[in-house]
Each structure stands twice: as C-alpha cells, then as structure tokens.
Amino acid sequence: MTMALITTVKERCRMCYTCVRECPAKAIRIVDGQAEVVGARCIACGNCVRVCSQQAKQVAQSIDQVDDLLAGNLPVVACLAPSFPAEFTDVPYRQLVGMVRSMGFSAVHEVSFGADLVAREYRRLLAGRNPHRFIATSCPAIAGYVERYHPELVDSLAPIVSPMVAMARAVRHLAGKEIAVVFIGPCIAKKAEADSPLLDHEVSAVLTFPELRAMFSRAGVEPSQVEPADFDPPHGAVGGVFPIGRGMLQTAGISEDLMTGEVVATEGRVRTFEAIREFVAGDLGARLLEALCCEGCIMGAGINSDLPLFNRRRHVRLYAAERVERLDTKAWNRAMDELGELDLSRRFAPDDQRVAAPEAATLARILRRLGKHSVEDELNCGACGYETCREHAVAIYKGLAEHEMCLPNTIDQLRVALKEVEQSKEQLASAQEALMHSEKLASMGQLAAGIAHEVNNPLGVVLMYAHLLLDESSPDAETRDDLQLIAEQADRCKKIVAGLLHFARQNRVIRAEANVCEMVDRLLKVCQIPKNVSLRVIHELDNPVARVDRDQLGQVLTNLVSNSVAAMPSGGKLIVRTAGNHETVSISVADTGCGIPEENRQKIFEPFFTTKHIGKGTGLGLAVSYGIVKMHRGDIHVESNADPKAGPTGATFTVILPRDVDDEAADEPKGLLEAEGEQV
Numbered sequence: 096m097t098m099a100l101i102t103t104v105k106e107r108c109r110m111c112y113t114c115v116r117e118c119p120a121k122a123i124r125i126v127d128g129q130a131e132v133v134g135a136r137c138i139a140c141g142n143c144v145r146v147c148s149q150q151a152k153q154v155a156q157s158i159d160q161v162d163d164l165l166a167g168n169l170p171v172v173a174c175l176a177p178s179f180p181a182e183f184t185d186v187p188y189r190q191l192v193g194m195v196r197s198m199g200f201s202a203v204h205e206v207s208f209g210a211d212l213v214a215r216e217y218r219r220l221l222a223g224r225n226p227h228r229f230i231a232t233s234c235p236a237i238a239g240y241v242e243r244y245h246p247e248l249v250d251s252l253a254p255i256v257s258p259m260v261a262m263a264r265a266v267r268h269l270a271g272k273e274i275a276v277v278f279i280g281p282c283i284a285k286k287a288e289a290d291s292p293l294l295d296h297e298v299s300a301v302l303t304f305p306e307l308r309a310m311f312s313r314a315g316v317e318p319s320q321v322e323p324a325d326f327d328p329p330h331g332a333v334g335g336v337f338p339i340g341r342g343m344l345q346t347a348g349i350s351e352d353l354m355t356g357e358v359v360a361t362e363g364r365v366r367t368f369e370a371i372r373e374f375v376a377g378d379l380g381a382r383l384l385e386a387l388c389c390e391g392c393i394m395g396a397g398i399n400s401d402l403p404l405f406n407r408r409r410h411v412r413l414y415a416a417e418r419v420e421r422l423d424t425k426a427w428n429r430a431m432d433e434l435g436e437l438d439l440s441r442r443f444a445p446d447d448q449r450v451a452a453p454e455a456a457t458l459a460r461i462l463r464r465l466g467k468h469s470v471e472d473e474l475n476c477g478a479c480g481y482e483t484c485r486e487h488a489v490a491i492y493k494g495l496a497e498h499e500m501c502l503p504n505t506i507d508q509l510r511v512a513l514k515e516v517e518q519s520k521e522q523l524a525s526a527q528e529a530l531m532h533s534e535k536l537a538s539m540g541q542l543a544a545g546i547a548h549e550v551n552n553p554l555g556v557v558l559m560y561a562h563l564l565l566d567e568s569s570p571d572a573e574t575r576d577d578l579q580l581i582a583e584q585a586d587r588c589k590k591i592v593a594g595l596l597h598f599a600r601q602n603r604v605i606r607a608e609a610n611v612c613e614m615v616d617r618l619l620k621v622c623q624i625p626k627n628v629s630l631r632v633i634h635e636l637d638n639p640v641a642r643v644d645r646d647q648l649g650q651v652l653t654n655l656v657s658n659s660v661a662a663m664p665s666g667g668k669l670i671v672r673t674a675g676n677h678e679t680v681s682i683s684v685a686d687t688g689c690g691i692p693e694e695n696r697q698k699i700f701e702p703f704f705t706t707k708h709i710g711k712g713t714g715l716g717l718a719v720s721y722g723i724v725k726m727h728r729g730d731i732h733v734e735s736n737a738d739p740k741a742g743p744t745g746a747t748f749t750v751i752l753p754r755d756v757d758d759e760a761a762d763e764p765k766g767l768l769e770a771e772g773e774q775v
Contacts, residue, residue, distance in 0.1 A: 099134035100155045100286055101144060107151035112500060114143035114152065115480025119368050119388070120240060120448075123480075124495045133495070136448045138239035139284040140388045141396020142364060154283055154397070158310060160300045164275045170201035171299075172270070174262045176280030177207040177331065178338035180414040181393040181407035182304040182400050186318050188414065193321035194311060195279075202270070203324070206278070207331025207415070209262030211431065214334060214347035216255045216439050221349065221357075221383060229253040229383050230374065233343055235288035236388035237367065238443060245375055246445030253383075256294075256441045258337060259285055263297045265329070265434055275299040279307050281338070281395030284388070293442060303397030329430035332422055335415030338392030339408050343385055356380050362387035453492040461488040466504035478502035528697070550592055558585040604644045604726050606756075611680050612639040612673055618649050619671065622656050627666030635674040641754045647723045648752075654716040655684040655748050662688025662746065679729075680754060685747040690737030699733065727752050 108129050115123045115130065122136035123143065130151075132143065144152040164171050173195050183191050195203045213233065220229065232238045232253045241248050256264070263276040278285055279302045289298040302310075311317075336342040340362040344351055351358045359381040361370045367386040373379045389395050393407040400407060453461070465488060467473050473484040479500040481487040490496035499505055561582040568575045612634045624630050652671075659669055667687035674681050691699060700721040724731045735746035 099132040099137055100139045100283060101132045101137065101141070102153050102155070103129060103131050104151045104153055105129050107149045109149050109151070111148075112478070112480035113146050113148070115496075115500075116477065117142040117146045117364065119364050120244065121490065121495060125497050125500060128497070128499065135446075136243065138236045138243065138388075139287045140236040140240075140364075141283040142388075144283065144396045154303065155286065156306060157286065157300045157302055158306055161277055161302060161310070164277065164299055165199040167275070169273060169275045170270075171199065171275045171277060172202045172204060172266055173200040174204045174206050174209070174259065174266065174276060174278045174298075175326070176259070176278070176282075176338065176392065177205060177210060177335045177415070178281045178393045178395070178398065178407075178411060179279075179304070180410040181338075181402065182281065182398050184400070184402065184410055187323070189323035189325060190318040190321060192324045192326055194316050194318060195307075196324055197316055197321050198310060198314065200277070201274075202266075202327040204262060204266055204329075205326045205331050205335075206258050206262045206280070207334035207337065207418070208329045208430070209258040209260075209265060209331075210334025210337035210343070210346055211332050211427075212261045212265060212434060212437070212439060213255060213258050214337075214343060215431070217253070217343065217347045217349065217383070220253060220255065226382075227251070228374070228379075228381070230371070231255075231343065231383060231385040232441075232443070233257050233337070233385075234284070234387045234389075234392075235282070236284040237371075237386050239284065239287065240368070240388075241371070242443055242446045243448040245371065246447045246449075248375065249443050249445050251374075252443045254440050254442060256439050257285075257288065258334065259288070259301075260294060260297055260441070261437075261439050264437060264439065267297070268434060268437055269329075277302060279304065281392055281398035283396050285397075293444060305397065305399040308399065328426065330418065330422060330427065332419055332427055333415070335418055336412065339411055340387060340391040341385070342391070349383075357382045358385065359383070360385040363390050364388065450493045452489055457492065458485065458488055461491050461498075464498055465491075465501045466507055474503055476503060550588075554585065554588050554592060558582070558589060561585050604647065606642040606644055608640055608642055609645050610639045611641055611643070611682070612636055614645055614649070615652065615671060615673060615682065618652050619656070622653060623660075624656075624669065625660060625666070628660055628663055629668050631668065631670045633670065633672040635672065636680060638675075638677075639673070639680075641675075641680045641752065642756075643727060643752060644723075648727070651720040651723050651750060652682065652684070654720045655750075658716065658748075659684055659686035659688060659746070662686055662690075667745075675754075678754060679751050681749055681751045683747055683749040685745065687743065687745040690744040691733065691735040691746050692737045696733060696735065700731075724750055724752070728756050729753060 110128045110130075112125070112130070115121070115125070119140065119142065120136055120138045122133045122138070123130050124133050125131075130143075132152075141154070144154060161171075175192075175195070179191065180188070186194070192203050217231070228251055230237065230241060230248065230251050230253060232255060235257060238252055241252055259278045259280070263278070266276060267274060276298050277300045278289065278298050281304055283303065285298075286301045288294070289296070289301045333346045337346055341351065341360045343349075344358065344360055349358055351360050359370060359379060361367050361384075367388055370379065370384055370386055374381075374384050390404055391408070393411055394404060402410070452458075462468075462473070462484065465484065467484050467488075475483045479487045479496065479502065481490060481496070484501070487496055487501065491498060561578060565575070565578045565582055568578055615634075616632065619630065619632065656669070656671070663669070663686055670683075670685040672683045672685070674683075700717050721731060729750060729752035731748065731750050733746060733748050736742055736744050738744070
C-alpha cells in the first residue's frame with residue numbers, strides 16, 4: 096500500500112496533534128501545521144480516525160467499487176465479520192441478513208466460520224515441538240507494522256491467513272472461483288490487506304460498517320421492509336467470539352497459561368506495541384504473541400457505535416452463545432472436514448520504512464532550535480504528539496514533524512515577540528511624541544524669528560535712550576529709580592530676544608574630537624555652584640574621546656546644571672556622571688531638588704515653559720538644549736520624583752550622544768525643524 100487509505104480534510108484540521116500521539120507507526124507528517132498520513136508508513140489501524148474530534152480524517156470509500164461488482168456478471172458474496180452484533184444492536188440478525196441480500200448479494204456468509212478454520216491452524220502450529228516463536232497475524236495492522244518497522248521479524252509472523260481471507264477461500268472452494276467476495280467489517284486495515292499483491296485479490300472489496308449503513312440509506316432499505324433470512328452455510332461456532340480480546344485463543348482452545356507463559360495475548364495501542372518491542376528484545380519468553388491493534392475488533396475504526404467496550408462485548412457474546420446453542424454440530428464438523436486440507440497459509444514480505452536516527456551532533460542541533468539547550472529543558476510534555484522531546488527531534492530529522500509543534504518553545508517565542516511588539520509600541524509612542532514636539536518647536540521657531548526681527552531694533556533704541564537718560568540724571572533725581580527700572584527691564588527683554596534668536600536660527604554643528612571628561616571638568620569650574628550644594632563628578636568612560644561641538648555641548652551642560660541648582664534653593668547634592676560604550680557617550684546631571692511633577696514632564700522641552708517665577712527664567716534653556724542634542728543625532732531624557740512619599744525627590748537629566756557620525760551629513764546646516772524631522 097503506497098497510497099494513504101486515510102487522508103486529511105485540511106479545512107477541519109486544528110493542529111492538535113492528537114493523531115500524531117495516537118499513531119503507533121508515526122505515519123503522520125506535519126506540513127505547514129497540517130497533519131497528513133504518509134501512505135507508505137501507514138498500517139491503517141485507524142487510531143487517527145477514531146481520536147480526531149474534528150472528523151478531519153477521511154477513510155477511502157469502497158462503495159463505488161462494490162456497486163460495480165454488483166452490476167457485473169459475477170455472483171457477489173457478502174462475508175459479514177463476527178463483530179456485526181456490536182454495530183447493528185438495533186437490528187435482529189435475520190433482518191440484517193435480509194437487508195444485505197436486498198442489496199443484490201447472491202449469498203451472505205458469517206466470517207465466524209473462517210475464524211474457526213484459522214483457530215484450527217493455530218492449534219496445528221503450536222501442536223509440534225517447533226521452538227520457533229510466532230506473532231499471530233489475525234490483525235492485519237499488526238502484520239503491517241512488523242513488515243514496516245521490524246522487518247527482521249517477518250519470519251516470525253505466523254504464516255496463516257486472517258479469518259477474512261480464510262472465509263473467502265472457503266467460499267470459493269465451496270461455490271467456485273468465479274465469484275466476487277465482499278468483506279464487511281469494522282477494520283480499515285482489511286482494505287489494505289485485501290489489496291495486498293501477496294493475496295492475489297482473493298477478497299474483491301472491503302466495506303466498513305458505516306459504508307454498509309450508507310448503502311442501506313441510499314437504497315432506502317429498512318429492516319421492516321425485507322424478508323428475514325439466515326446466513327448461508329457453513330455456519331460458525333465459537334469463532335463468533337473472535338473479535339473480542341483473546342477470542343482467537345478461546346476459539347482455538349489454546350490456554351494463556353500464566354504458569355508456562357508459552358502464549359501471551361494483549362490488545363490496544365499501548366500494550367500491543369510494548370509487547371512487540373519485548374518480543375524483538377527476546378524478553379517476552381512466549382512461543383506465540385496474539386496481539387490486536389484495537390481493544391478487540393469490536394473497537395475497530397470501521398465500526399460506528401456509541402456503546403462502550405464491555406457493552407459491545409456483551410452483544411457479541413450473547414449472539415455467539417445463541418449461535419453455538421443452535422449450531423448443527425454435525426453439519427459444522429462435515430464442513431470443517433471438507434475444508435480440512437484447504438490451504439490457509441500465506442507469506443509476508445519486508446517493507447522497511449525505518450529511517451536511521453540522526454547523529455548525536457545533529458540531534459543536539461535540532462534540540463537547540465527547539466529551545467532545549469540542556470536535559471533540564473526537555474520537558475517531555477507530549478504536547479507535540481511525541482512522548483519525549485528527543486522523539487520529536489528525531490521526527491523532525493525524518494521529515495515528519497516541524498519545530499513549531501513544540502508548544503513550550505512556541506509560547507516562549509510568542510513571549511519574546513510580544514515583548515518586542517511592546518517595545519516597538521513604546522518606540523512608536525516616543526517617536527509620535529518627538530514628532531509632536533518637533534512640530535511645536537518648528538512653529539515656535541517661526542514665531543520667534545518674526546518676533547525677534549520686529550522687536551530687536553526698537554528694543555535697542557529703548558535700551559540706548561534709557562541708559563543715556565540714566566547716565567545724564569543726577570544721583571538724587573526723582574526719576575532715577577524709574578529710569579533704572581526701565582533699563583533693567585529693557586536688558587531683560589534683550590536677553591529674551593537673544594534667546595529667541597538663538598532658538599530660531601539655523602545652527603551648524605561643528606564637530607571636533609574632544610575629551611568629554613576634561614570638557615565636563617572645565618565647564619563645572621566656571622559654573623556658579625552655591626556653597627550649600629555639594630558637587631560630585633563621576634567619570635566611568637574608558638574612552639572619553641568623542642566628536643562633538645564643544646561650545647554647544649557646553650551650553651547644554653550649563654543649562655542642565657543651572658536648572659539643577661535652581662531646584663535646590665535650600666541646598667542638596669549635585670552629581671554629574673559620564674559613561675558610555677564603544678558607540679555612545681552619556682552625560683547625566685542628577686540633583687536632590689524638588690523634582691518635576693508628572694504633569695509637567697511632557698512640557699519641559701517646550702519653548703517658554705517654565706515653573707520659575709516671573710523674571711527668573713525665559714523657559715528656553717531646555718528647549719535650546721533639546722535642539723542641540725537632536726542636531727548631534729543624540730537623545731535627552733529625564734527621570735524624576737516630586738512626591739516625597741514615593742521616595743527621595745530629585746531629577747536626573749541624561750544626554751546620550753553618538754561618538755561619531757557621518758561628517759558630511761553632520762556638517763550640513765540644518766534648521767531646528769529639519770534636524771528634528773530627521774531624528775524622528
């Protein structure tokens with residue numbers, strides 16, 4: 096079987112990896128988050144169909160094939176699996192046989208007789224003293240698993256056909272070979288078995304019970320509308336319990352003697368494949384391993400019943416007991432004798448689907464990509480569908496899995512991505528704030544230029560005549576105080592206009608190599624630091640050299656120190672610190688003053704904003720400093736606390752400048768708006 100009997104409806108696949116977890120053959124490949132069945136690896140056990148809550152797994156249908164057989168020239172015989180009482184609990188068996196006949200089948204046989212034949216073959220196999228160990232082959236999924244994943248055990252597969260094939264050979268022997276045989280049962284793997292080239296298509300087609308129900312529904316066949324009928328002979332005996340776990344042993348009269356341990360029987364995905372692994376290792380210590388992939392055939396993926404396991408067992412048991420009680424023993428013995436020499440042997444062939452495990456270095460590299468850098472990182476949570484992180488890594492190497500299947504690693508990556516998104520959001524908010532600030536500065540710059548141009552000349556005349564009148568007045572003149580006030584206020588206006596001109600004009604950054612530490616020390620010597628303010632200078636720069644405009648940077652530092660001193664009228668501590676790395680240098684000015692209230696922090700770099708009393712400041716110092724820093728392609732930010740309840744009050748301004756930028760770009764004359772626009 097190279098094409099998958101089971102396919103995925105991608106629109107329904109929700110990437111839960113349940114099918115990966117339940118597939119004993121690991122025949123599920125994840126591609127772009129979608130689960131697809133690898134036909135060559137699939138043993139058609141149907142576990143993925145059974146566990147998929149989204150009905151995303153679709154089984155290949157044989158209804159059209161059966162329709163063609165029924166429309167052909169050959170008689171078509173239906174062989175009903177002995178598990179049918181667990182499916183058709185609402186239909187008496189005679190009505191069911193009548194319904195099947197009404198579909199056009201020439202005869203309806205129960206495969207329980209084929210189970211009787213197979214059971215006899217197993218008695219013969221174990222009757223001799225042959226020390227060879229065997230794995231029973233009644234379950235085609237188990238045989239397919241051994242062929243693909245333990246090809247070295249193919250010779251250990253019991254060379255006996257399944258009850259399905261045994262019944263097909265018996266019917267052909269009794270009715271002639273010119274017939275078509277359709278098996279109806281609960282097993283998807285029977286479809287693969289029927290198509291095996293090693294069996295020469297002795298079974299023409301396989302229907303699951305849901306497919307039979309679909310044919311009934313399409314044809315409008317109801318139990319009340321058909322003539323009741325019995326199965327065609329030969330009738331089965333104890334083989335009716337074959338679909339129940341250990342049913343084959345009871346049919347064959349073989350005891351699973353716990354004292355001798357010659358026979359071991361098991362069923363279900365976990366126990367069965369664990370038993371096979373122990374068989375491979377030689378630890379099982381049994382001559383016969385009778386294993387069923389499902390919890391008995393009554394739990395097969397081709398059965399559509401809501402009944403739990405033991406309720407299904409009860410229905411099969413009651414029907415089998417009733418048939419045995421009414422069995423014509425003489426007729427059964429005659430049929431068994433007539434078919435005593437019927438060839439029920441078969442052979443199996445290796446179909447190795449194993450992929451060599453990766454080397455240790457390759458496995459470690461895959462694990463690292465999964466975020467597993469040490470054994471402690473291997474959580475083995477099973478969310479990916481594999482029991483361990485290493486199994487997942489091996490599956491990735493084999494092309495069956497993807498890195499994104501690791502839920503813990505995906506969550507970690509999402510956390511990192513979310514953090515990056517948050518940082519990007521903060522950067523965007525900062526950029527928007529800087530853009531708004533730039534627009535304000537540009538507007539104020541234009542306004543300042545106009546005001547400075549219009550006011551500067553008449554102000555100069557007022558200032559000149561005020562000083563002339565002051566010089567000409569006698570010391571005891573009544574107007575001297577008034578003239579003194581006029582001169583002082585005119586001087587103040589002159590300073591404001593000068594600040595406006597400095598703010599509005601196009602500045603040119605003239606860079607030159609400078610020792611930042613020496614520059615800071617020299618500027619602090621000329622700054623007026625009150626005696627009640629203690630100054631501490633900390634240099635943490637390994638390389639103090641940077642290309643900056645010394646004069647403009649000096650103006651920034653002077654403004655920051657002046658503001659810090661003004662914030663500590665009662666004294667305090669002033670700390671100036673230099674630091675940086677190989678790309679940037681930073682200068683921070685920290686004080687223990689009153690701090691900046693939260694509502695004012697967004698305004699401190701706006702022109703004319705000041706908290707100082709009238710006559711004490713123009714509100715241009717920080718705005719000018721902001722523009723100088725931005726023209727240096729740098730940044731300036733503040734941290735402050737103005738609430739004594741929240742901790743020590745104070746403010747720290749930090750200027751971060753690049754050590755060097757492109758000379759040509761840096762030397763281009765730019766106005767404040769242009770410099771800001773580029774920075775933003």
